[in-house]
Amino acid sequence: MTIGDVARTAGVSVATVSKVINARYGVAAATSRRVQDVIDELGYESSLVARSLRSHRTNVIGILVAEFEPFSTELLKGISEAVADTGYELLAYSAGGRAGREVGWEQRSLSRLGGTLIDGAILVTPTVVDPHEGIPVVAVDPHTGPSGPPTVDSDNLAGARTATEYLLGLGHTRIGLLGGRPDLESARLREEGYRQALAAAGIAVDPDLVRVGGYKPDVADQPAHELLTLPEPPTAVFAANDISAIRTIEVAQELGLRVPEDLSVIGFDNVPESALCVPPLTTIAQPIRQMGAEALRMLVDLVAGVEREPHLRLPTALVERESCRRLDPVAPGS
Amino acid sequence: MTIGDVARTAGVSVATVSKVINARYGVAAATSRRVQDVIDELGYESSLVARSLRSHRTNVIGILVAEFEPFSTELLKGISEAVADTGYELLAYSAGGRAGREVGWEQRSLSRLGGTLIDGAILVTPTVVDPHEGIPVVAVDPHTGPSGPPTVDSDNLAGARTATEYLLGLGHTRIGLLGGRPDLESARLREEGYRQALAAAGIAVDPDLVRVGGYKPDVADQPAHELLTLPEPPTAVFAANDISAIRTIEVAQELGLRVPEDLSVIGFDNVPESALCVPPLTTIAQPIRQMGAEALRMLVDLVAGVEREPHLRLPTALVERESCRRLDPVAPGS
DNA sequence: CTGTTAGCGCTTTCAC
DNA sequence: GTGAAAGCGCTAACAG
Numbered sequence: 001m002t003i004g005d006v007a008r009t010a011g012v013s014v015a016t017v018s019k020v021i022n023a024r025y026g027v028a029a030a031t032s033r034r035v036q037d038v039i040d041e042l043g044y045e046s047s048l049v050a051r052s053l054r055s056h057r058t059n060v061i062g063i064l065v066a067e068f069e070p071f072s073t074e075l076l077k078g079i080s081e082a083v084a085d086t087g088y089e090l091l092a093y094s095a096g097g098r099a100g101r102e103v104g105w106e107q108r109s110l111s112r113l114g115g116t117l118i119d120g121a122i123l124v125t126p127t128v129v130d131p132h133e134g135i136p137v138v139a140v141d142p143h144t145g146p147s148g149p150p151t152v153d154s155d156n157l158a159g160a161r162t163a164t165e166y167l168l169g170l171g172h173t174r175i176g177l178l179g180g181r182p183d184l185e186s187a188r189l190r191e192e193g194y195r196q197a198l199a200a201a202g203i204a205v206d207p208d209l210v211r212v213g214g215y216k217p218d219v220a221d222q223p224a225h226e227l228l229t230l231p232e233p234p235t236a237v238f239a240a241n242d243i244s245a246i247r248t249i250e251v252a253q254e255l256g257l258r259v260p261e262d263l264s265v266i267g268f269d270n271v272p273e274s275a276l277c278v279p280p281l282t283t284i285a286q287p288i289r290q291m292g293a294e295a296l297r298m299l300v301d302l303v304a305g306v307e308r309e310p311h312l313r314l315p316t317a318l319v320e321r322e323s324c325r326r327l328d329p330v331a332p333g334s
Numbered sequence: 335m336t337i338g339d340v341a342r343t344a345g346v347s348v349a350t351v352s353k354v355i356n357a358r359y360g361v362a363a364a365t366s367r368r369v370q371d372v373i374d375e376l377g378y379e380s381s382l383v384a385r386s387l388r389s390h391r392t393n394v395i396g397i398l399v400a401e402f403e404p405f406s407t408e409l410l411k412g413i414s415e416a417v418a419d420t421g422y423e424l425l426a427y428s429a430g431g432r433a434g435r436e437v438g439w440e441q442r443s444l445s446r447l448g449g450t451l452i453d454g455a456i457l458v459t460p461t462v463v464d465p466h467e468g469i470p471v472v473a474v475d476p477h478t479g480p481s482g483p484p485t486v487d488s489d490n491l492a493g494a495r496t497a498t499e500y501l502l503g504l505g506h507t508r509i510g511l512l513g514g515r516p517d518l519e520s521a522r523l524r525e526e527g528y529r530q531a532l533a534a535a536g537i538a539v540d541p542d543l544v545r546v547g548g549y550k551p552d553v554a555d556q557p558a559h560e561l562l563t564l565p566e567p568p569t570a571v572f573a574a575n576d577i578s579a580i581r582t583i584e585v586a587q588e589l590g591l592r593v594p595e596d597l598s599v600i601g602f603d604n605v606p607e608s609a610l611c612v613p614p615l616t617t618i619a620q621p622i623r624q625m626g627a628e629a630l631r632m633l634v635d636l637v638a639g640v641e642r643e644p645h646l647r648l649p650t651a652l653v654e655r656e657s658c659r660r661l662d663p664v665a666p667g668s
Numbered sequence: 669c670t671g672t673t674a675g676c677g678c679t680t681t682c683a684c
Numbered sequence: 685g686t687g688a689a690a691g692c693g694c695t696a697a698c699a700g
Contacts, residue, residue, distance in 0.1 A: 001449075004693080012670080014693085014695095015671060015672080015695080021695095026670080027669070028670090046693085047693055048451065049692090053693080053695095054675080054693080054695045068410040068411055069414070073408075076410075077404070080402035089428060090428040091426070092410075092428075107377065115383065115677080116381060116383045116384075275609040336676095336677055338678095346686080346687085347688075348678075348687090349680080352680085353685095356679080358680095384678040385678055387679095389679055389680090
């Protein structure tokens with residue numbers, strides 16, 4: 001079913017059908033109606049692909065992700081809510097599982113779709129972003145600094161400091177850090193916040209207590225295990241994201257440790273999964289859905305050529321649940 | 335940056351570049367290497383759009399949704415996990431906010447993308463599905479019966495019966511039903527399960543207690559309010575999905591009712607949001623991620639031409655949290 | 669007002 | 685082994 005079928009059925013040329021579809025001037029009312037009737041009758045819808053190849057305006061916004069995991073899907077919900085009245089449609093593209101390992105998925109996806117299919121793109125946690133893209137781009141939680149494309153992120157530094165101070169306030173001094181993807185600026189800032197809070201409390205960072213996690217359950221597995229089987233293990237762990245925090249809790253439990261009695265764990269992100277975990281995870285909340293909504297608004301403005309402040313940073317907040325506990329004032333035997 | 339640019343830089347024709355990209359025979363090793371070098375150097379990626387228009391095989395699976403809400407995004411997570419080793423990429427398409435109201439978004443999206451962009455599609459809670467599509471289609475939680483395309487769903491009837499029996503077991507007899515989208519078979523089955531459980535307990539259904547909710551918070555608002563302000567209100571409500579269950583709890587709280595002390599509420603789906611609600615929602619779990627994974631596997635087989643049982647029904651299970659409570663044996667004053 | 673024509677970027681015969 | 689040419693479904697000049 002193509003525009004040609006419609007044209008033939010209506011007894012006009014494809015050009016005329018195209019004009020009717022796109023509400024261009026220069027079509028007689030009678031012709032227009034007849035064509036419209038045929039379109040309705042046949043249930044014809046123009047191919048987004050063919051149209052985009054030619055016209056370079058599609059009314060579709062792309063969301064480019066490495067994978068559909070809790071963070072990106074949460075963002076998607078926020079974007080979806082915000083898109084409602086804009087007239088845009090949404091196309092979320094994941095370069096398949098391979099992308100997790102393969103760097104440069106952002107550029108690849110952008111090249112594959114950017115030329116024609118989408119009018120603008122939201123890049124979710126991209127590592128590298130070529131500043132001179134063909135289409136407007138907004139990056140959420142990117143690696144880039146203030147240069148590069150417009151960005152939306154949250155206050156990772158303050159959030160990490162809050163997390164660490166919270167643990168400190170609970171009497172913990174041996175606090176482990178399970179870091180995030182090293183290629184992400186947010187992960188770097190979270191580690192920095194951890195170090196700042198410790199320094200402010202006059203506690204030296206024990207290098208043994210600092211591990212690189214990642215952002216996937218299986219990647220967090222080994223470093224979490226190492227951390228918890230140390231000769232002098234931490235009494236609390238700050239994991240740089242909820243997924244690795246949840247995995248840390250599971251590893252602790254496999255090791256016979258009770259959370260929070262024997263080990264306190266705090267995460268970062270506040271993805272819905274953090275509430276489903278047993279015990280429910282105490283974490284630093286990012287306003288993920290709001291970040292998505294803001295990224296979309298920013299991008300829509302960009303596509304429309306509206307000037308905007310190019311960087312938006314949203315606040316984080318502590319969400320207390322049940323995975324952290326005050327350290328007993330005197331450890332038995334000490 | 336097009337294939338033409340690569341061809342010019344490498345000093346060959348576009349046809350040759352195309353052959354190199356697609357690993358076709360008939361290219362000299364030296365030429366192939368030279369072209370490959372240019373591709374790498376320029377960072378060229380072929381346009382999915384242009385390629386798909388011509389070749390009709392893209393290695394991309396489409397997931398067509400009305401909206402990115404908790405159910406569809408949960409499904410997306412399951413699909414994303416399952417796609418990892420298949421070599422397919424994922425393209426989730428939402429017809430924008432308008433779709434919620436507009437019926438037929440499934441057909442429209444399918445027509446727009448199906449011709450060329452995607453090799454197969456997973457339709458999420460579609461209402462109408464034209465059986466003779468151009469590409470393989472799997473429907474998740476569809477309206478259709480056993481005819482129509484292959485489907486994946488959960489045992490809605492048994493789940494609804496379980497939910498109602500659970501409330502009955504807690505001593506409730508005035509149990510309200512906040513139904514789901516009337517155009518969904520799953521909603522019909524959930525109501526049916528409710529009726530069956532009540533009948534089995536020898537309780538007549540009070541028509542006042544049966545309301546049509548929908549699947550969006552604001553749609554559930556009014557019927558929930560009506561239900562709770564009845565002269566003789568229910569002591570428990572079975573909402574046909576978590577989103578309207580959560581909204582019911584909020585409405586109850588606005589009305590000064592405590593949940594679960596004054597009102598028990600049970601949902602259906604077990605989306606992550608149900609655990610975040612206050613109090614955490616007792617609900618009937620569908621294995622949503624697994625449903626997504628199975629739908630993907632089914633579709634991949636379909637695309638590959640493998641024969642399969644066309645309908646898969648997964649079991650549901652009660653998840654007890656804190657929104658339901660045993661009814662006091664004797665109501666005060668009665 | 670309407671139809672013819674020329675591409676968009678790519679793949680695919682089919683000559684050379 | 686390589687390139688010229690046709691065409692996927694559509695839109696955008698331009699003639700008629």
